[in-house]
């Protein structure tokens with residue numbers, strides 16, 4: 080597939096031909112179920128959009144039955160930015176319902192398959208965007224990352240996925256899952272395209288009160304893969320990862336050394352605490368954000384005898400099991416008797432995680448970390464929700480600390496399944512994240 084950088088040079092006529100080819104390919108590979116549907120709303124470079132980012136006049140449902148019938152009355156800031164830069168939203172990609180999940184199996188549109196092995200999941204929750212790029216069904220895509228949902232599917236599908244610093248990209252028009260963790264980011268075929276797309280969607284937005292009010296400096300025109308950096312590696316932290324990941328980690332350290340970077344060994348707090356802090360914070364925020372889906376204001380309504388019953392029927396039928404599980408957990412941790420024991424404690428742990436990263440970034444430019452403990456698992460392997468939550472062990476601290484990180488393919492298992500790792504940077508130092516990733520990508524030549 081043509082890269083984003085190349086596509087930006089095409090004429091309108093060439094882009095039209097490209098879109099026709101894309102439509103044909105999407106149709107031919109509809110079994111992957113990467114797209115929910117394909118609409119074209121302009122004559123720019125086509126970009127696939129996760130189904131939780133509003134595009135004016137599109138049906139946008141966050142992969143949920145409860146939002147079916149809802150038509151977006153306005154476009155998200157990121158969509159406006161795409162359009163201003165000559166790009167065009169082209170197709171909605173499948174996702175876990177309300178971005179809750181790690182496999183894209185909880186969508187009301189059915190599961191998405193991993194193009195590298197159709198028995199495996201593409202990861203989640205932005206699994207549709209990742210599968211679309213990996214299968215050559217999109218030049219590039221937008222995803223959202225609350226606890227790994229850009230980086231983990233990128234790793235499982237062998238593409239590049241980047242989560243910006245919290246506040247860097249506007250959340251205006253993004254369906255909220257956990258507002259203090261969510262960020263939109265690029266999912267692309269290579270690191271340079273990720274930098275280009277990141278530049279296009281970033282910058283302060285007065286419509287998002289959590290958007291960082293600071294001057295924006297573009298990264299793509301300053302990309303420098305020859306910069307020599309100090310990179311922390313975490314031998315003890317990765318002990319519980321699978322052999323596939325550990326082997327790729329060891330090889331990547333050697334590659335980084337070869338590229339001239341300085342590697343230093345560090346350790347971090349046991350990531351089991353990340354899981355607790357994340358699942359308390361994320362479900363607490365989610366339960367609050369999802370309270371608005373009551374059958375009155377948006378999408379689907381299942382009438383009852385009275386208002387109470389209408390709420391009850393709508394939410395019972397509209398939400399899937401995983402979403403209901405999280406609403407219950409979120410209400411529990413916020414309930415008056417348990418608020419201090421769970422929610423407040425989780426915020427304290429979150430603070431410790433942030434401090435730990437800040438201390439590390441006084442000494443190093445980047446941290447090399449796994450994204451997931453394994454390569455893409457088989458469909459249905461996470462029948463137990465707890466097993467799924469535990470698989471987020473390496474991705475979620477980045478969101479709790481609000482940091483930028485990029486996931487890129489570093490290896491392939493003998494059976495062809497991609498292995499990805501992530502480089503994590505200090506807050507607002509996206510330049511180092513992209514420079515380091517580009518240097519690794521060039522040295523690897525996968």
Ligand code: GLN
Pocket residue numbers: 178179180181203204223224225226227228229256361471
């Ligand atoms: N797997 C994590 C969760 O289910 C992260 C999802 C995400 O980043 N949206 O919450």
